[in-house]
Amino acid sequence: MKYNIAVLRGDGIGSEIVEEAIKVLFAIKGMKEKIDLKEYSFGGCAYDKFSHAFPSETKEGVMKADAVLLGAVGGPKWNELPLEKRPESALLSLRKTMEVFCNIRPVKIFDSLKNLSPIKLENRNIDYVIVRELISGIYFGNKNTETIGGEIAAKDEMFYSESQIKRAIDKAIEIASKRNNKITLVDKANVLETSRLWRKVAKEKVRDSKTEIDYMYVDNAAMQVILNPDKFDVIVTSNMFGDIISDESGAIVGSIGLLPSASISESGLGLYEPIHGSAPDIAGKNIANPIGTILSVALLLRYSLKMDIEAEIIEKAVENAINNKILSKDIIGESGFSTCEIGEYIANEVKNLSN
Ligand SMILES: NC(=O)C1=CN([C@@H]2O[C@H](COP(=O)(O)OP(=O)(O)OC[C@H]3O[C@@H](n4cnc5c(N)ncnc54)[C@H](O)[C@@H]3O)[C@@H](O)[C@H]2O)C=CC1
Numbered sequence: 001m002k003y004n005i006a007v008l009r010g011d012g013i014g015s016e017i018v019e020e021a022i023k024v025l026f027a028i029k030g031m032k033e034k035i036d037l038k039e040y041s042f043g044g045c046a047y048d049k050f051s052h053a054f055p056s057e058t059k060e061g062v063m064k065a066d067a068v069l070l071g072a073v074g075g076p077k078w079n080e081l082p083l084e085k086r087p088e089s090a091l092l093s094l095r096k097t098m099e100v101f102c103n104i105r106p107v108k109i110f111d112s113l114k115n116l117s118p119i120k121l122e123n124r125n126i127d128y129v130i131v132r133e134l135i136s137g138i139y140f141g142n143k144n145t146e147t148i149g150g151e152i153a154a155k156d157e158m159f160y161s162e163s164q165i166k167r168a169i170d171k172a173i174e175i176a177s178k179r180n181n182k183i184t185l186v187d188k189a190n191v192l193e194t195s196r197l198w199r200k201v202a203k204e205k206v207r208d209s210k211t212e213i214d215y216m217y218v219d220n221a222a223m224q225v226i227l228n229p230d231k232f233d234v235i236v237t238s239n240m241f242g243d244i245i246s247d248e249s250g251a252i253v254g255s256i257g258l259l260p261s262a263s264i265s266e267s268g269l270g271l272y273e274p275i276h277g278s279a280p281d282i283a284g285k286n287i288a289n290p291i292g293t294i295l296s297v298a299l300l301l302r303y304s305l306k307m308d309i310e311a312e313i314i315e316k317a318v319e320n321a322i323n324n325k326i327l328s329k330d331i332i333g334e335s336g337f338s339t340c341e342i343g344e345y346i347a348n349e350v351k352n353l354s355n
């Protein structure tokens with residue numbers, strides 16, 4: 001029996017980076033006999049074709065897959081659509097449909113890129129995991145725009161229930177238990193009711209575990225990620241705060257194009273995507289960094305298919321590419337390698353390592 005992977009390339013650089021990730025996946029010896037890929041239309045490109053950014057055929061395909069690989073969605077072409085028709089709403093709907101409540105974003109700097117980080121690292125390391133609640137909070141709350149007192153007013157509601165928080169904290173504790181057993185809850189408990197509930201739930205949860213916890217307001221966390229990134233082990237946080245801290249983390253490791261993510265559900269179905277967006281400013285130029293997507297394939301193999309050795313082969317191949325300075329323009333500027341060249345180099349490394 002073969003595993004079924006649903007592939008959603010999406011918009012902008014989505015197609016280019018997914019192409020390289022697939023190349024790398026099938027460079028692993030024997031992988032063609034183990035995996036079937038099926039592609040589905042998703043995002044702005046699906047809206048153009050079917051007047052729906054998350055067509056029913058895509059929904060069915062995703063729900064019967066063993067795992068889903070996604071590029072990125074959105075772009076200026078679809079910015080004026082009503083919110084509910086936008087590619088980004090389709091992305092939220094995909095995550096909700098798959099019930100992937102926990103978004104895991106490992107943030108690690110490659111040793112050979114330390115001198116390229118915008119922050120002074122000297123002997124310090126960057127190696128932490130962001131555990132971001134993914135299917136609740138302000139992105140999913142009631143929203144509306146109305147006229148009040150002769151002017152337009154808009155509202156986005158942030159809602160969290162205990163159970164929505166508990167399952168995210170449980171995952172963070174589980175991940176921390178395999179690392180340094182330290183979690184930092186990032187919130188805004190000095191002003192938000194939802195954050196106060198996050199603190200209460202987290203306090204109760206860690207009481208029964210060996211995990212150490214500290215609490216940090218998100219504004220301070222944004223600063224500490226720059227000043228003391230080596231102090232973090234596992235950051236657990238709500239949907240929007242995790243989104244923001246993620247891009248900041250991308251910047252300090254050298255580029256947002258380097259970071260992968262795994263979004264997991266209780267059922268075991270997983271969604272794998274880089275942390276960045278569709279980068280319309282560089283789309284179609286063969287210069288996007290494919291590494292975040294390639295490393296997302298490694299996470300897919302590890303978490304959804306339990307192929308740890310194959311996941312490690314991809315990670316080692318990426319490390320070799322970076323150590324050998326096969327770097328893209330977002331990291332080293334004009335002399336950077338193209339998306340295809342980087343994908344091919346890593347695929348070749350994978351071939352050698354898996355033989
Ligand atoms: N998961 C997803 O599908 C996401 C979609 N978006 C959507 O993407 C579109 C663009 O959003 P932005 O705010 O510009 O964020 P973005 O992440 O697409 O781009 C931000 C900056 O990072 C650069 N960048 C991103 N990925 C890169 C890569 N792999 N290699 C080299 N450079 C890279 C871009 O060129 C740009 O300068 C919007 O429509 C947005 O809503 C944004 C974030 C996530």
Ligand SMILES: CC(C)CC(=O)C(=O)O
Pocket residue numbers: 088091092139243246275276
């Ligand atoms: C549509 C956005 C919520 C996507 C995003 O920025 C992310 O998940 O990092």
Ligand SMILES: [Mg+2]
Pocket residue numbers: 243244246247275276
């Ligand atoms: Mg984001």
